[in-house]
Amino acid sequence: MNLQAKVYEFLGRPATPSTLETWMAFFSQARVRADEIRAGYEDRFLAIGFDELTSRPAYVVAAIAERCGFTPRIGSGLGLEVERTRSRLHSA
Amino acid sequence: MPKFTLPAINDEDDLLDLAQVSRGDLPLERQDLFGALVADLTRSQPLTGLRDSILVEELVNALHGFVGLSSPSDLSVVPSPDVRAVVGGYPRTATTYLHWKLADSMQVSFVDGSRCLRPVGSEAEALAAASRRARVVSSIAPGLEAIHPTSVSEPEECNQFLKNTLASHQFILYGALYEYRRQLHQTDTSSTLNVYSDWLSRHRSGPLVLKSPFYIADYDAVLRCWPTATIVEITGRPIEHWFLRG
Numbered sequence: 001m002n003l004q005a006k007v008y009e010f011l012g013r014p015a016t017p018s019t020l021e022t023w024m025a026f027f028s029q030a031r032v033r034a035d036e037i038r039a040g041y042e043d044r045f046l047a048i049g050f051d052e053l054t055s056r057p058a059y060v061v062a063a064i065a066e067r068c069g070f071t072p073r074i075g076s077g078l079g080l081e082v083e084r085t086r087s088r089l090h091s092a
Numbered sequence: 093m094p095k096f097t098l099p100a101i102n103d104e105d106d107l108l109d110l111a112q113v114s115r116g117d118l119p120l121e122r123q124d125l126f127g128a129l130v131a132d133l134t135r136s137q138p139l140t141g142l143r144d145s146i147l148v149e150e151l152v153n154a155l156h157g158f159v160g161l162s163s164p165s166d167l168s169v170v171p172s173p174d175v176r177a178v179v180g181g182y183p184r185t186a187t188t189y190l191h192w193k194l195a196d197s198m199q200v201s202f203v204d205g206s207r208c209l210r211p212v213g214s215e216a217e218a219l220a221a222a223s224r225r226a227r228v229v230s231s232i233a234p235g236l237e238a239i240h241p242t243s244v245s246e247p248e249e250c251n252q253f254l255k256n257t258l259a260s261h262q263f264i265l266y267g268a269l270y271e272y273r274r275q276l277h278q279t280d281t282s283s284t285l286n287v288y289s290d291w292l293s294r295h296r297s298g299p300l301v302l303k304s305p306f307y308i309a310d311y312d313a314v315l316r317c318w319p320t321a322t323i324v325e326i327t328g329r330p331i332e333h334w335f336l337r338g
Contacts, residue, residue: 030308031182031308034311037311037312037315038311038325041315044315044321044322044323045322045323045325046322046324047325047326047327048190048324048325048326048327049326049327049328050185050186050326050327050328051328053186053189053190053326054186054189057189057190057193060193061190061194061197061198064177064194064322064324065198067177068176068177068299070176070194070198070199070200070299071198071199072197072198072199073196073198073199074199076196076197078193078196078197079196079197079198081197082197082198
């Protein structure tokens with residue numbers, strides 16, 4: 001299914017072409033440039049999978065916290081879960 | 093003061109004339125994109141009937157600033173607050189969700205303007221009553237301010253946001269650019285560095301996390317401005333399906 005068909009399915013009518021084209025042009029250009037930059041600085045990037053983030057956010061946040069040196073926020077339920085996750089990862 | 097000023101907006105030709113003049117300040121490879129965005133602005137229904145020259149002027153300046161954001165020549169000075177992470181990636185890939193999770197769980201700071209969380213439901217109504225930004229956005233794209241996704245269990249919010257984007261033309265102009273627009277209006281500059289520096293000058297202390305999907309178009313600036321920051325990039329669904337694969 002092409003983009004216009006997806007949009008039609010989504011909106012129930014065609015989207016304004018100029019808006020779509022603008023988005024497409026911008027992010028297509030951005031993707032090309034981002035790919036070039038990423039290839040030269042892989043150690044500066046941390047890739048997170050969308051599915052991983054949405055299914056196991058504590059693991060993702062733990063990985064980012066480990067990499068960036070963050071500490072959990074006091075009183076945060078997720079922060080506590082992140083800390084437990086980090087402890088498990090370290091003890092594994 | 094804005095960089096480019098308009099004597100009046102009487103019709104679309106006035107706006108296009110402004111675009112023709114102001115594009116000359118942009119890097120060559122960005123000029124066509126700027127022209128396309130301004131042309132798109134002229135076709136925007138909410139603005140067709142609007143003769144508020146100040147608003148239109150701000151929008152044009154915001155567009156100019158946005159398109160010129162990645163100009164390497166802007167980045168001769170490196171600000172050095174403790175920016176530890178920069179969340180990038182394509183729009184609609186849950187960058188806000190990750191930002192929210194980090195804010196909720198970690199002792200990190202977020203600079204005003206890099207944060208775009210908005211409440212939903214009744215909270216949105218209260219926000220609309222109290223926030224000028226919410227009123228402005230709501231007047232142009234009703235509901236837009238209230239539906240940015242903050243929960244993975246509510247994917248329809250994300251879809252609704254995209255739907256409004258496509259229906260109203262306004263996401264790029266208002267969803268992403270509002271803070272840039274405000275900064276540009278105050279500082280009379282369109283450079284990435286000045287926008288970032290102004291944000292960072294208001295930062296108090298502690299490790300910082302910056303977030304914007306539009307950083308994906310700005311990685312060279314990010315790498316140079318914050319040489320020790322990790323760029324956290326979310327990959328995969330759903331944006332690849334919408335904007336990259338066609």
